[in-house]
Amino acid sequence: MGHVTSLFARKMVAAAGDCVDAPALLARVGIDRNGPWDPKEMIPAPAYYDMLERIAAQVDVTELPLRAGASMRLDEYGALGLAFKAATTLGASYVRIERYARLWTSVVDYELRPDPAGTLFILRRAGARRLGLRLSNEATLASAISIARQVNRTHIAPLEVRFQHAAPKSITAHEDWFGCPVRFDADLDAIVFSAKTLALPNLLGDEGISRYLISHLDSELSQMAVDAPLVDKAKDAIAQALSEGTPKMATIASGLGLSARSFHRRLSEHGMSFKTLTDATRRDLAEGLLRDDQHSLAEIAFLTGFSEQSAFTRAFKRWVGHTPASYRKAHSVR
Missing domain, CATH: 3.90.1520 (H-NOX domain)
Structure with missing residues (x-):
C-alpha cells in the first residue's frame, strides 16, 4: 500500500x-x-x-x-x-x-x-x-x-x-x-x-541554487532508501504484535534495536507517525484476512488487535467505507 x-x-x-x-x-x-x-x-x-x-x-x-x-x-x-x-x-x-x-x-x-x-x-x-x-x-x-x-x-x-x-x-x-x-x-x-x-x-x-537544492534532494532520496527497510520491518513487527492488542511504540522500537525517540524521528523523516503506520498495518492485515474464508470475523478482529468485533467493524468501515462482511462478500477468494 x-x-x-x-x-x-x-x-x-x-x-x-x-x-x-x-x-x-x-x-x-x-x-x-x-x-x-x-x-x-x-x-x-x-x-x-x-x-x-x-x-x-x-x-x-x-x-x-x-x-x-x-x-x-x-x-x-x-x-x-x-x-x-x-x-x-x-x-x-x-x-x-x-x-x-x-x-x-x-x-x-x-x-x-x-x-x-x-x-x-x-x-x-x-x-x-x-x-x-x-x-x-x-x-x-x-x-x-x-x-x-x-x-x-x-x-x-x-x-x-x-x-x-x-x-x-x-x-x-x-x-x-x-x-x-x-x-x-x-x-x-x-x-x-x-x-x-x-x-x-x-x-x-539559477544554476548555483539548483546545484545546492539537487544535492539536498538527493540526500533525502538516499535517506528514504535507508529507511524503507525499517518501515517494512516495523510493519512486520506490528502485525505480529497485534494479536495481543494495540502495540506500544516503545515495544516495537525496542524490538528493532532503537529507542522510542529515534524510532519516532526516523518515521517522521519518512513522513509517517507510529499511529499512521499501525493503522495502515491493521488495514492491510484485515483486508488480506477477509479475502480468505479461513478466519471468522471475530478471529480477524482479534488478530488485528481489537478487543471486540464491533470495534473492528466500526474501524474497518471507516477505512474502506464497507463493513467487513460486505468487503468479504465482494473480495473473497473461493
Missing part, C-alpha cells in the same frame, strides 16, 4: 468548499484540520481515494480536481518546489519532478518521453481505475500545469492532455483550464508539450 502527501488531501477538501464537512473528512484519513500543513505528513493512498469518493457522493466533482490542481503553489512543495523553480528551463523543471516525486508520493511515477508531437509528461499510478484514483490523476496533471504557469511569463498551454478513464458529462472546464484539447479513454495519462514550451526559460532559474 502506497502513501501520498497530506497536502493533496487538504487541497481537495478545500476545493470542495462548504458543502462538505472538512474536519470530519480529514479526520477519517488521520489529518487534523487545524494542524500545520506539512507536505511530509503522509496518508495511505487507499484512504485518500476513499475520501475523494465520499466527497463525490455529496457534491458534483467534475471540476473539483481542476480547482484543487489550480490551488497548488510551488512554495508548498518544500525543497522540490524550490528546485522546480530554480531550474533554468521548464523542461529541466519537469525532469526534477520525474526524478524526485518519490519524496511526495509512493504511488505515482513520472516519465518524460519523446512523442511525434513533442514530449509526453506521463503519469503512472498503479491500481484499479476507481473514481478516487481517477480524480487524483486529474488533479495531479492539473497541478503540473499550475506550477508551470508560476515559473514562466508565458501562459503555459500544452498541445494536448490525455486521460485513460472515461470523460465526465462535460469536458468544457477541463479544456478551459488546460487551454488545449483534452482526450479521455486514451492509452496514457499524460500531458503533451511542444519543444518550444519546454525550452522556455524560468523566471528564477
Whole structure:
C-alpha cells in the first residue's frame, strides 16, 4: 500500500468548499484540520481515494480536481518546489519532478518521453481505475500545469492532455483550464508539450541554487532508501504484535534495536507517525484476512488487535467505507 502527501488531501477538501464537512473528512484519513500543513505528513493512498469518493457522493466533482490542481503553489512543495523553480528551463523543471516525486508520493511515477508531437509528461499510478484514483490523476496533471504557469511569463498551454478513464458529462472546464484539447479513454495519462514550451526559460532559474537544492534532494532520496527497510520491518513487527492488542511504540522500537525517540524521528523523516503506520498495518492485515474464508470475523478482529468485533467493524468501515462482511462478500477468494 502506497502513501501520498497530506497536502493533496487538504487541497481537495478545500476545493470542495462548504458543502462538505472538512474536519470530519480529514479526520477519517488521520489529518487534523487545524494542524500545520506539512507536505511530509503522509496518508495511505487507499484512504485518500476513499475520501475523494465520499466527497463525490455529496457534491458534483467534475471540476473539483481542476480547482484543487489550480490551488497548488510551488512554495508548498518544500525543497522540490524550490528546485522546480530554480531550474533554468521548464523542461529541466519537469525532469526534477520525474526524478524526485518519490519524496511526495509512493504511488505515482513520472516519465518524460519523446512523442511525434513533442514530449509526453506521463503519469503512472498503479491500481484499479476507481473514481478516487481517477480524480487524483486529474488533479495531479492539473497541478503540473499550475506550477508551470508560476515559473514562466508565458501562459503555459500544452498541445494536448490525455486521460485513460472515461470523460465526465462535460469536458468544457477541463479544456478551459488546460487551454488545449483534452482526450479521455486514451492509452496514457499524460500531458503533451511542444519543444518550444519546454525550452522556455524560468523566471528564477539559477544554476548555483539548483546545484545546492539537487544535492539536498538527493540526500533525502538516499535517506528514504535507508529507511524503507525499517518501515517494512516495523510493519512486520506490528502485525505480529497485534494479536495481543494495540502495540506500544516503545515495544516495537525496542524490538528493532532503537529507542522510542529515534524510532519516532526516523518515521517522521519518512513522513509517517507510529499511529499512521499501525493503522495502515491493521488495514492491510484485515483486508488480506477477509479475502480468505479461513478466519471468522471475530478471529480477524482479534488478530488485528481489537478487543471486540464491533470495534473492528466500526474501524474497518471507516477505512474502506464497507463493513467487513460486505468487503468479504465482494473480495473473497473461493
